[in-house]
Amino acid sequence: MVVSITGDQALVKKINMSLALETIRVHAPVSRAQVAELTGLNKATVSNLVSDLLEQQLVTEIGPGQSSGGRKPLLLLFNRHAGHSIGIHLDVHSFSIALCDLSGQILFEKLNLRLLHSDPVQVTEQLSSVIQELIDLAPASPYGVIGIGVGAPGMVDEQGCVLFAPNLGWEQIPLRQWLQDRFTHIPVLVDNEANAGAIGEYEYGAGKHVQHLIYVSAGAGIGTGIMTRGEIFRGAMGYSGELGHMTIDVHGRKCSCGNRGCWELYASEKAILDPQKSLPFHTLYEAIQAAERDDADALHFLYQLGEYLGIGIANLVNGFNPDLIIIGNQFAHLERWIKAAVLRSVKQRALQSHQQNLNIVYAPLQQRSTLLGAANQAIRSFVGRAKVTV
Amino acid sequence: MVVSITGDQALVKKINMSLALETIRVHAPVSRAQVAELTGLNKATVSNLVSDLLEQQLVTEIGPGQSSGGRKPLLLLFNRHAGHSIGIHLDVHSFSIALCDLSGQILFEKLNLRLLHSDPVQVTEQLSSVIQELIDLAPASPYGVIGIGVGAPGMVDEQGCVLFAPNLGWEQIPLRQWLQDRFTHIPVLVDNEANAGAIGEYEYGAGKHVQHLIYVSAGAGIGTGIMTRGEIFRGAMGYSGELGHMTIDVHGRKCSCGNRGCWELYASEKAILDPQKSLPFHTLYEAIQAAERDDADALHFLYQLGEYLGIGIANLVNGFNPDLIIIGNQFAHLERWIKAAVLRSVKQRALQSHQQNLNIVYAPLQQRSTLLGAANQAIRSFVGRAKVTV
């Protein structure tokens, strides 16, 4: 019975191959000599690896570059057109989908399509038909569509089964399997929407090269994607991060989860439903509209929303000491209204030492964070990153 | 400039060597054939690795075992006497220290020694002298004392510098370096006390083979050691887990950290100092004494302490979905008084789905969790575990 990963030459090649490919991807355009320099691999080794990569069409040669006092280097590029990836952000009432190349460049996208039903079977049906459209739109390429990634609200296990998505009303829906059955030749991945968002911003947005970040997906509820050393933090059974249901007020109001005083009751769209307040608007959209008209109630409401968001963020900062907090999902658009309040709360409540290198931003990818993160997960598993810790 | 880890034959050997050693350690007594079976390595490879390990005296042959229908197997044992490790639990007013073998068996220990001063230089002095005593006591062995591990309260960075330990009154103390300067030939490691506790319980206590656990170190304050997939979770700059300063009551009292309503104000020894309560006891010890006499105030106080501890634990459960919560440090002794209250809070407040496989225990290693965890970190870095993710 084979369980563990053993070392052999195939593994060595895998490690060095992915190291070379990543180096080319990040530092492109780059010469073989530079890759050798950057990775610490021997020139000959790099030459061998690169010739394999050229054969696999994952890398292209774009001709000679400028000389630095000797023979001109032959510059290499990661071939982002070798294949395409499809990313999906499944939200509670809508979804967004995009087709992108291997560098995350979007070729086609459809944003905020309404879900026609909430029933998981019918949702799968609707998703599948749009996915097929994008597959048909994909330009010819050596590898075709190499994967489909989905970011879904709620808890998702390692098999891509949606265990619990209260806002969708789903339980134990093997979404990945259902989609995989439709697209048998394309790997399908399903992860939590906030995790995907964190990955998206890490790869293509605010978090480029920031190794420790937290993506706070605030909208209908709150979810968090926590990244350390460039890796998503996963709890037991592969899922975690229901930090929206962290108690911030022991004596607070009852939450649907059974607890009291959950963060997301005060810092997500759910705050509008606070029975004690009887606010003159019923959705976030309406609140913003009112705020645009300088409505005092709305402005005050949004400020409070920011304060509470900041309280939870301060907790995250104390607990994880991230370098970057990214406020995403619908709240990415609220910067204008909540920025000051969020900063005030965090400044007041987070440990001084943890605030030194802290940055708080509003997802620059906006509604595309999760989309691109999901697509990126498919890309990752295609190009296959091998890592070693000694 | 060499940055990344590249693959070569030495790496392959390292990976397989550590795999073989770990397999022998875990499954001992075991034959070469079984190791090959268990790891997936070739018989010849295992023979080679084992002969190296025998030469290095990390493994011993203890003669033939029972035949299963053919030649008798030659049984192998991990040589836990190849060297010794020293583990230290540094607390606010006291420290504990032990000398143990490579399997974590304690040979000598000194528990709860009072710190004579709180000044870091003098603390280092005192620690060093006791460490030297234990080094002198260590039996002769091939490798001698292979490392010194320290678990310290507060934030510790990757270099073993105590960045911030409010309860000790320390800031920016390069404890590891200071100790390393004293014991130049023995590697010194310093980590957070709760992280070490988590490792201790994972390796030798309640958490054996439980991949996702949280060690809640409750005493003078609260610290948490979070373990996923058998690895300690570390935030930015290598430290994190100041979850004792997570807000659980937005309108709560002021904490020394600047925030309001921090968990540890209500669920650690600090709860005794609540000015609103003016309790008739001033230390946890006194409270327990009173409770032993069935003092109503004390019993009620301890019950509340348990409730608040449970509230924070529920947050942890929602956030990390662990399989096991271990309540350690001084609170490990409070099971009798707080168990019901803790369970009640958690049951009431944690997500139902996360409670399914959840277990809550009181550190069976008691005051030795951190000690053994710290010693184990030294052992780990000595036997050198290599891991690969593909």
Place this chain on the structure above:
DNA sequence: CCAACTTTGTCTATCCAATAAACTAAGTAC
């Protein structure tokens, strides 16, 4: 008691990837 079979562990030839060093190619500098 012996022949057939099993299991354990080692030996041998082979493979494969990385590597150093030599080498070719193609430029610059003065």
Place this chain on the structure above:
DNA sequence: GTACTTAGTTTATTGGATAGACAAAGTTGG
């Protein structure tokens, strides 16, 4: 035009894993 630099390839070597043959040491059943 000679000396030097830099880029990339070729060649011989190294070291570890592997399959398969083999030796060692047992069991089983007639």
